[in-house]
Amino acid sequence: MAIGSAFRSYKNTADVLKQAKRSYLDFNATAPLREQARAAALAAFECVGNPSSIHAEGRAARAIVEEARAAVAALAGVSPRGVVFTASGTEAANLVLTPAISTAHGAPPPARLIVSAGEHVCISKGHRFAPGLVEVAPLRGDGRVDLDALAAMLRRGGRAMLALQGANNETGIVQPVAEAAALAHAAGGLVVCDAVQLAGRMSCKASELGADFLILSAHKLGGPKGVGALVAASPEIAVAEPLLRGGGQERGARAGTENVAGIAGFGAAARAALAEMADEARRLGRLRDRLGAQISSVAPDAVVFGATVERLPNTLCFAIPGIRAETLVIALDLAGIAVSSGAACSSGKVARSPVLEAMRIEPDIAAGAIRLSLGWSSGEAEVAHFGEALAGIVFRTARGRVAA
Amino acid sequence: MAIGSAFRSYKNTADVLKQAKRSYLDFNATAPLREQARAAALAAFECVGNPSSIHAEGRAARAIVEEARAAVAALAGVSPRGVVFTASGTEAANLVLTPAISTAHGAPPPARLIVSAGEHVCISKGHRFAPGLVEVAPLRGDGRVDLDALAAMLRRGGRAMLALQGANNETGIVQPVAEAAALAHAAGGLVVCDAVQLAGRMSCKASELGADFLILSAHKLGGPKGVGALVAASPEIAVAEPLLRGGGQERGARAGTENVAGIAGFGAAARAALAEMADEARRLGRLRDRLGAQISSVAPDAVVFGATVERLPNTLCFAIPGIRAETLVIALDLAGIAVSSGAACSSGKVARSPVLEAMRIEPDIAAGAIRLSLGWSSGEAEVAHFGEALAGIVFRTARGRVAA
Numbered sequence: 001m002a003i004g005s006a007f008r009s010y011k012n013t014a015d016v017l018k019q020a021k022r023s024y025l026d027f028n029a030t031a032p033l034r035e036q037a038r039a040a041a042l043a044a045f046e047c048v049g050n051p052s053s054i055h056a057e058g059r060a061a062r063a064i065v066e067e068a069r070a071a072v073a074a075l076a077g078v079s080p081r082g083v084v085f086t087a088s089g090t091e092a093a094n095l096v097l098t099p100a101i102s103t104a105h106g107a108p109p110p111a112r113l114i115v116s117a118g119e120h121v122c123i124s125k126g127h128r129f130a131p132g133l134v135e136v137a138p139l140r141g142d143g144r145v146d147l148d149a150l151a152a153m154l155r156r157g158g159r160a161m162l163a164l165q166g167a168n169n170e171t172g173i174v175q176p177v178a179e180a181a182a183l184a185h186a187a188g189g190l191v192v193c194d195a196v197q198l199a200g201r202m203s204c205k206a207s208e209l210g211a212d213f214l215i216l217s218a219h220k221l222g223g224p225k226g227v228g229a230l231v232a233a234s235p236e237i238a239v240a241e242p243l244l245r246g247g248g249q250e251r252g253a254r255a256g257t258e259n260v261a262g263i264a265g266f267g268a269a270a271r272a273a274l275a276e277m278a279d280e281a282r283r284l285g286r287l288r289d290r291l292g293a294q295i296s297s298v299a300p301d302a303v304v305f306g307a308t309v310e311r312l313p314n315t316l317c318f319a320i321p322g323i324r325a326e327t328l329v330i331a332l333d334l335a336g337i338a339v340s341s342g343a344a345c346s347s348g349k350v351a352r353s354p355v356l357e358a359m360r361i362e363p364d365i366a367a368g369a370i371r372l373s374l375g376w377s378s379g380e381a382e383v384a385h386f387g388e389a390l391a392g393i394v395f396r397t398a399r400g401r402v403a404a
Numbered sequence: 405m406a407i408g409s410a411f412r413s414y415k416n417t418a419d420v421l422k423q424a425k426r427s428y429l430d431f432n433a434t435a436p437l438r439e440q441a442r443a444a445a446l447a448a449f450e451c452v453g454n455p456s457s458i459h460a461e462g463r464a465a466r467a468i469v470e471e472a473r474a475a476v477a478a479l480a481g482v483s484p485r486g487v488v489f490t491a492s493g494t495e496a497a498n499l500v501l502t503p504a505i506s507t508a509h510g511a512p513p514p515a516r517l518i519v520s521a522g523e524h525v526c527i528s529k530g531h532r533f534a535p536g537l538v539e540v541a542p543l544r545g546d547g548r549v550d551l552d553a554l555a556a557m558l559r560r561g562g563r564a565m566l567a568l569q570g571a572n573n574e575t576g577i578v579q580p581v582a583e584a585a586a587l588a589h590a591a592g593g594l595v596v597c598d599a600v601q602l603a604g605r606m607s608c609k610a611s612e613l614g615a616d617f618l619i620l621s622a623h624k625l626g627g628p629k630g631v632g633a634l635v636a637a638s639p640e641i642a643v644a645e646p647l648l649r650g651g652g653q654e655r656g657a658r659a660g661t662e663n664v665a666g667i668a669g670f671g672a673a674a675r676a677a678l679a680e681m682a683d684e685a686r687r688l689g690r691l692r693d694r695l696g697a698q699i700s701s702v703a704p705d706a707v708v709f710g711a712t713v714e715r716l717p718n719t720l721c722f723a724i725p726g727i728r729a730e731t732l733v734i735a736l737d738l739a740g741i742a743v744s745s746g747a748a749c750s751s752g753k754v755a756r757s758p759v760l761e762a763m764r765i766e767p768d769i770a771a772g773a774i775r776l777s778l779g780w781s782s783g784e785a786e787v788a789h790f791g792e793a794l795a796g797i798v799f800r801t802a803r804g805r806v807a808a
Contacts, residue, residue: 022460022461024452024461026453026454026457026459026461026462029453029454029456029457029462030452030453030454030457030661032452033449033450038449041445041449041665042446045437045442045445045628046437048428048434048436048742049430049433049434049742050430050433050434050623050629052433053430053433053434053742053744054730054733054734054737055430055733055736055737055742055743055744056426056737056742057426057428057430057742058430058433058742086491087490087491087492087495087630087660087663088648088659088660088661089660090648090649090650090651090659090660090661091491091648091660093650094647094648094649094650094659120650121650121651122649122650122651122659122660125649125650127649217661219454219661224449224663224665224666225454225661225662225663225664225665226491226630226631226660226661226662226663226664226665226666226667227630227663228660243498243647243648244492244494244495244498244647245494245498245526245529245531246494246497246498246524246525246526246529247494247525247526255492255494255498255526256491256492256493256494256495256526256630256632257434257492257493257494257621257623257629257630258629258630259491259628259629259630259631259663259666260629260630261445261628261629261630261666262628262630262663262665262666263630326458329458329459330458332459333458333459333460338452338453338457338459338460338461338462339459340457340459
């Protein structure tokens with residue numbers, strides 16, 4: 001099939017999905033629902049009650065929520081009391097990024113927010129910190145936060161909340177959260193870790209990360225879309241001003257009838273992800289390296305971002321000089337393969353990647369950045385499918401014809 | 405079974421749910437999931453993509469969301485563009501109760517919020533209006549908002565946002581929204597209608613209600629818990645400042661990956677509820693009147709709240725003098741019947757009902773208020789079960805022994 005005619009029929013989703021074979025390599029955008037999560041959500045659908053109701057149906061719904069809370073708490077290594085369910089990681093970020101943090105020892109609230117230049121847009125907006133109170137900590141060229149620069153920023157100015165992601169959604173680069181947290185705490189600050197991409201792939205225990213708060217999302221680890229959590233590392237610390245007010249749900253931290261089925265699915269996915277994590281990390285790391293080898297074989301000049309530092313075992317972000325990301329995403333989609341160019345959370349718009357910019361990647365190279373991300377349902381077949389498809393596309397384009 | 409021993413075993417939810425027969429009469433707290441909603445959510449669970457992704461999987465997820473948006477828009481009689489999905493009615497209320505409203509004709513933003521005294525706690529908090537800018541419009545003794553008092557309040561002071569519920573969650577009393585909206589609009593104001601209890605039971609077309617915004621919740625009409633919507637009556641009006649910021653989802657109005665399965669379930673439930681509404685209103689009204697007759701027969705001095713004005717066809721709120729609500733809720737639960745005392749959204753706490761207080765019901769009577777609420781799965785069997793159980797309880801208590 002020529003690229004031209006393929007482009008003309010691109011909007012016909014139904015036809016594309018009818019292809020004999022689809023390979024989903026976009027787990028960092030969202031993961032397919034795990035069987036355990038589907039079963040838990042289905043069981044919760046059968047439970048009639050509102051968790052706030054005191055009759056038996058209500059108490060049964062409450063029990064489902066609390067069982068899931070314990071599972072999510074175990075993933076984060078905290079007490080279930082530290083878990084506040086939200087509708088997304090984004091909501092958790094909006095909830096926690098506020099000067100209104102209370103601590104048991106009465107520490108003064110943070111006066112400013114420091115975010116790394118690699119944060120997801122749901123963090124970098126700063127939310128309930130006034131725009132003038134948000135500072136950006138630079139990344140080094142390897143994609144990790146510049147700890148020297150961070151230390152200098154922490155020395156200048158008042159008590160800070162530091163928001164540092166566990167791992168980047170585009171590159172998979174793992175941040176030195178524990179080291180950065182030690183710096184922040186030494187300066188009297190607080191640490192929020194967006195662990196959305198880390199969770200279920202590497203340890204996201206709050207104590208190991210040194211974070212005061214973690215942000216989690218169910219659907220990135222095989223739970224349902226539309227559920228997240230804000231996790232407090234200890235009962236000593238909490239958000240003092242809820243974002244959603246109304247009924248007293250979530251111990252007053254977040255009003256609104258609980259998404260019982262979604263929460264049940266989150267709990268089941270968290271339990272499964274935690275149980276399989278070590279084995280899956282090895283398995284996905286091997287598949288990821290196979291993907292990398294295929295890319296190098298087809299395009300020896302391909303650039304892999306973050307290759308020199310620790311990355312999530314499931315993520316590979318690369319660019320082939322001369323092929324633009326949107327061209328490759330569409331051509332791969334037509335060949336049956338779902339991949340992403342940069343973060344997927346921006347309503348399908350293809351924008352320049354802020355994280356690659358922060359890593360000072362040449363714009364021409366960054367414009368070709370494609371993210372491959374694997375997960376529980378990924379296997380050899382998807383890897384082989386990708387390799388064949390990429391070879392065909394690169395061969396057909398001869399690098400110039402599709403480069404637009 | 406003596407009430408005493410029953411109380412001792414009350415916390416054993418599993419035993420209670422194993423009863424041969426349970427009758428759920430608490431639809432205003434939450435409705436059992438409709439078959440159509442379950443099927444739609446299940447189908448959506450099979451869809452892997454993130455609606456923000458541009459590949460086929462992403463576009464398929466987007467199509468599910470947009471199909472549901474059209475169904476919810478049809479329920480509210482608006483363009484799909486007017487529907488913003490949220491995680492709850494509460495979130496929709498938190499989103500819309502703000503001075504930051506933009507209109508196509510550039511009207512000045514509302515300077516204050518007027519809420520009726522019967523509003524749900526998720527409205528009466530006022531949210532992004534400063535506490536000093538929230539005024540309470542009184543109810544008449546019959547439970548309807550006092551339109552004369554409202555008109556006087558609208559005359560005094562700046563441009564107002566009026567928040568008036570379609571129907572009260574506890575009493576089912578239907579508010580004169582269209583009349584109140586005409587007054588508010590004549591004074592240059594805006595109207596938000598919490599239609600959470602109205603939707604699917606009576607018409608909640610924005611144009612008939614005269615509302616600029618509607619608040620909806622999926623789970624009250626048989627959709628999943630954890631999904632709601634803010635509905636704008638026309639493309640001319642919108643919330644100018646999102647509450648949840650991050651990615652550009654919901655046309656920038658509400659960030660966070662969409663709850664695709666929940667939204668699909670909402671759409672299916674809205675479609676089913678709208679199709680059945682007229683027939684169901686008649687059927688449930690008859691069942692409700694049978695419940696009322698049973699109560700009068702067992703306790704001729706029982707008080708039914710709102711009996712003199714228009715009520716939702718599915719709701720009956722009553723008190724039997726001398727029997728406290730919490731006592732009756734627990735005794736009925738033990739007899740297999742799920743009912744509620746007052747609003748269920750307050751974490752199971754039994755508090756005095758603000759709406760009955762606003763209606764100037766004697767505290768002794770209000771303390772006995774029980775809400776029965778019916779829906780799609782309710783039938784003769786539940787009504788008969790309730791009648792028998794109530795008779796037994798009232799007989800055993802002899803009014804004094806359980807009255808605590």
